[in-house]
Amino acid sequence: xxxxxxxxxxxxxxxxxxxxxxxxxxxxxxxxxxxxxxxxxxxxxxxxxxxxxxxxxxxxxxxxxxxxxxxxxxxxxxxxxxxxxxxxxxxxxxxxxxxxxxxxxxxxxxxxxxxxxxxxxxxxxxxxxxxxxxxxxxxxxxxxxxxxxxxxxxxxxxxx
Numbered sequence: 001x002x003x004x005x006x007x008x009x010x011x012x013x014x015x016x017x018x019x020x021x022x023x024x025x026x027x028x029x030x031x032x033x034x035x036x037x038x039x040x041x042x043x044x045x046x047x048x049x050x051x052x053x054x055x056x057x058x059x060x061x062x063x064x065x066x067x068x069x070x071x072x073x074x075x076x077x078x079x080x081x082x083x084x085x086x087x088x089x090x091x092x093x094x095x096x097x098x099x100x101x102x103x104x105x106x107x108x109x110x111x112x113x114x115x116x117x118x119x120x121x122x123x124x125x126x127x128x129x130x131x132x133x134x135x136x137x138x139x140x141x142x143x144x145x146x147x148x149x150x151x152x153x154x155x156x157x158x159x160x
Contacts, residue, residue: 037141
């Protein structure tokens with residue numbers, strides 16, 4: 001902002017704050033549906049897992065979380081899921097639409113180590129339906145783990 005001001009732009013602090021308040025980043029803790037809350041987060045590394053957990057704890061404490069997830073095989077998914085597991089009630093896995101994808105079956109086997117229910121879904125749309133059913137009226141569905149998964153799920157909600 002200082003650079004703009006140095007170039008002669010007159011922008012008041014209130015306008016800057018209002019503008020920043022309207023900024024959205026599709027696929028990053030994005031609410032796709034408020035009624036029967038459905039969130040997507042394209043985080044795909046441990047740092048993003050930490051941010052997701054912090055957001056869930058800050059904004060939605062004590063809510064049941066159904067994690068609809070898929071990941072690429074070359075990501076540090078061991079660390080990613082170890083970080084998010086404390087807030088997850090159940091996992092539903094899908095395979096990202098990428099040649100680098102970890103299959104939903106292999107991911108499901110990996111997630112079983114956490115001792116929570118894991119369901120393998122054949123496709124993102126099926127995963128959305130299963131996650132909604134599991135979340136019921138009081139749970140949250142959070143899709144996480146890959147921008148590929150988030151893109152496919154956003155399409156299920158009519159978003160490009």
